[in-house]
Amino acid sequence: MTVTDLSLERNGRLILDKARLSIDQGQITAIVGPSGAGKSSLIHVLNGSITPTSGVIHATDLGPLSSPTTWERMRKRTGTIFQGNALIGRLPALDNVLSGLVDTRHPLSLLPWSRVARARAMDALRQVDLLDRAFERTENLSGGEQQRVGIARALARQPRLLFADEPFSALDRPLAMRFCELFAASTRETGRTVVLVTHQLDLARAFADRVIGLRSGRIAFDGPTTLFDKEAERYVFSGNSNL
Amino acid sequence: MTVTDLSLERNGRLILDKARLSIDQGQITAIVGPSGAGKSSLIHVLNGSITPTSGVIHATDLGPLSSPTTWERMRKRTGTIFQGNALIGRLPALDNVLSGLVDTRHPLSLLPWSRVARARAMDALRQVDLLDRAFERTENLSGGEQQRVGIARALARQPRLLFADEPFSALDRPLAMRFCELFAASTRETGRTVVLVTHQLDLARAFADRVIGLRSGRIAFDGPTTLFDKEAERYVFSGNSNL
């Protein structure tokens, strides 16, 4: 996946400024940067939630993502963990996870979810240790538990490309480690591509193959993790983007 | 502030189980524990948002918080940073910060916010680097920016007792450090008491005077930070509380 000259403006603010980056298949790419740098916006552009003001996104085997059909094929294979979770609070956790599989059924079908979908959703909930809370209203779960429901929704899709926007921000360290290892295993075993936005630089250093540093909407660093040293870090995080 | 035999049940789940702890004035107390352990619930009980099923909360100079009047006096001096922010998305950031000062004005007054309140709110926004976004709709801000608005709302109160529930989960490391230092300075200079819930154990170790470890609603560790070693950490986080 390569992106050229991506710019994004929202409400008159320039949020991404001619970003140019590429994401390697079967690898973990970490996106880091100060708060408000535009990381979430970049993820939203990459997964097709927001149309950029300018710039082209090129998928390795689909070519430029310009038409609705190429986007549709792209979306089929991606899963996203959203910052802020984007869950429906009044629905049970299981239903929120199932909703990640919505592209597998006809939107008007009155049949219940298929066995396969149910099994996948339950398996995803099991992976995030929440199988016993499957029928709890999502809004009754703790912050970290809700985040894990969001993770489960993306995992249930068994995506070839996984976008994860601060997926561990509300999780304790052992859990975060476990998920990082899970991601790493899936890249190794199934060739999954993972794009991980995180403020936990040690995790990024430990698990990512490549680091992209964003600063005020511009790419401030792009290279293999080994090159992302203290100095690069200081450069990316120097000065708050808002000031 | 001391708490004895605090139990909390919600929707038939036992969430806090006879917790007994004390919080020292003028110190930073870190509360740590696995996701779903009951940390946020504890904060909600301590700041009076939830009435516990049983147990007594005792404030150092107010005595047992049993009557509405003692609670009211207690609340006057506390500020809370909520996990999940609890902001009103459609209001400007500044209004959300001002709402932290709502106990300083009559609820039916048609007058605008006082100069003092405005100055305090702006100062708080400045402290979180968001003064230039004062009139942005809060829902248009990035995850970390929203979290900082939540921090500013609590800071604007200049509270003697500050509850902070994962206040840095969406912030980058330098910002988190800055806030930790800010908290530490305020405890030193104004004798502020800080109760910090966090998953970032290194921050807890670096800044907290005391660590309380929660595990499945029970106190699994309570002692000075120096005693919270790797083994204590392993004990608190051993096994997910849900399984």
Add this chain to the structure above:
Amino acid sequence: GFAEERPPTKLIVGLLPGESAPTVMRLNEPLRAYLQDTLHIPVEIVVGANYAATSEALRFGRIDIAYLGPVTYILQSKRAPLEPFARPSHAGVGSTFQASIIVPAGSAATKLSDLRGGEIAFGDPASTSGTWVPRWQLLAEGLISGRDYTMQVLGAHDAVALAVANRKVAAGGISKPILLRLLKEGKIPADKVRVLQDSPPIPEYMWTFRAGLDPAFKAEIRNAFLNLKDAAALAVFRAEAFVPAKDSDVDDVRRWVADIQAVSQKTAWAPK
């Protein structure tokens, strides 16, 4: 307690519309101008399409005089000391009008008793010619609502005419002047409905004082109406003149209402 005895500074006249309200006001402009000239005080006409509103406004003194149908007057005069003082008199028939029971043109009915077992449509439940008189006509032939026919209350004369013309009911009760107007204006095709039976003459609507008006002022108003010669003002009421009216003028109607009530305690509306 309307013991107010001083002459009012303004006369408010209440009317029910046979046309749209501004039309009623425009048509009655000659009457209003005449009253204003004669009484030397401002006169205002208000139009309410609802019997209850107009007569309650009269009862509580929000209007000074109103043009009330016999049944409305009978019901309201039980609760407030109203005083009728004038009613229109028509060429040939005097101070009366008629109701009709109409059937669809193709109906096999030739007399009222043929309507037994059918659905019959009526107008407003408080209407003299749209409900009470036709019901009495049927009663006179031994037909009792709820037992011998089903009452359909449609709320307005035009709805009754339309329902009959469209064969939605076996028959309908309607004010004869309104039926004639609808036919004349082609609103209801003349070949769609047939009059089965006209009612006996019904005492005309009455101009009625509210309670508590100053007697001298009442006399002035009464005289103004009785001396009205203005053709344009009278034409609206299809009248030659206004003649004096008194409470006993509607005794016939009182008897009819009582007859209906006597048999209909169980089977239909029975005012107490």
Add this chain to the structure above:
Amino acid sequence: MNDINPTPEFDVIDTEWRRREHLKYAFTIGAALCCATAFSFAGGFEFSRYEGAPSTVLKLAADSWPPDFSRWREWGRPLLETLATGVTGTVLGAALALPFAALAAQNIGPSPFIRQSVRIFLNAIRSLPGLIWGVIFVAAIGFGPLPGAFALGVHSTGMLGKLFFEAMEHVDPSPGAALKAHGASELAVFRFAVLPQAVPRLVDALIYRFEHNLRAATTLGVIGAGGLGLQIVTAFHLFEYKEASALIILLLIVVTAVNLLGARVRRRLLAL
């Protein structure tokens, strides 16, 4: 507070803050003036009109007391008719309103053109008063609860359509965006993200409208749709206030029961 060091930036923000505050006050005052103008045009400031108003209301209330339940046996069927009319009308309305609302909501509708057309269409069917829908359906399919149900159904489509699309527009967009990013079609976003979030409000609107329709039978009863409404209007037109108040209490009980039942259904079934 002496502990705050104002920076020059503070002044800029404070000025902007005051500008916004002034704008709000100006808007409030402007709106208040509009309202006062309307009120004065309606004659609300002619205080002499209020003289005697409280005593009139008290008198009318006294006339309605105690409620007269003596004819309760005859209310069973009208009550059932009202319920049947209300349920049918509401269900028809809701069933039609749901797809229209989906087309009209900003966050799901397929195109601005379709959205605006559907909104105007909904406005148009709302603009025809329920009474006129009633007359149309009576003309088309005859009397009884059915035309009433259809009239309510059509009118409810317009109303519920609006309430529904507003409820849909107010949902949190992020779960829908998440589904979309996962390849869900517009329709799937509607069904699996918008609808589940909107459902509590849709049920609120539905119960609200059901209640409204039960009471709307009051208006429709008059045009031949029957039900409790006809009873109330008839009692009222014949000045049988004691009986009217009894009927209204019955209606109140039904409405309250519907609300309680609705609240229970919401709690029980939607919590699943």
Add this chain to the structure above:
Amino acid sequence: MNDINPTPEFDVIDTEWRRREHLKYAFTIGAALCCATAFSFAGGFEFSRYEGAPSTVLKLAADSWPPDFSRWREWGRPLLETLATGVTGTVLGAALALPFAALAAQNIGPSPFIRQSVRIFLNAIRSLPGLIWGVIFVAAIGFGPLPGAFALGVHSTGMLGKLFFEAMEHVDPSPGAALKAHGASELAVFRFAVLPQAVPRLVDALIYRFEHNLRAATTLGVIGAGGLGLQIVTAFHLFEYKEASALIILLLIVVTAVNLLGARVRRRLLAL
């Protein structure tokens, strides 16, 4: 999927899942049966009734075409009256509804007893049909737009009270909890957390009700409250369908304008 190893726990959850699914289906079927019963009781399955219905509707539509705007000069004042009545009624209703709603909402009201009492009170004033409120106010303060405005105001209080408290109950509780933890009183939570969140929906309800009130003048026109409503109903009763359709188009334009204006006010001023 062959990549999933079911654990015994899966079966437990799957069973529970199926139980819940069955419950939903059962509820849906039960509700559908209820509706079908009501529909059949209303006579909706007597298909013979629909014969000729389309042609009747078409005939009526044809009769209403083209709309006849020839009397537009006379509509200026009724239109103004309608607007004045609608604005006044809505504002009165909203001003009264707001405090009642605050008392009735589950998440702010002071006590369950007060909450339930206020709800029953709101139900009660809704249960009196608008028409009857109209008659009461005509009796109390005479004819004209003012009684109409008051009747709408009282009725709107009941309606808006319900819509308002529902909107208030649906807000996100967390900002309110935050204020409360910071020592805010119930009242302050209401003003600074509930109200700001509910405002877009309150405005929706207000516009909805304003629109409703503009049209409700149709009903109230009948009791002499004037306005466009009386024009429409009388035109309709006089079979002047072409004029009625012109008036309805006028009303549609006004209603659409109100909605557009409302949407703009919402976007502009509430975005501040």
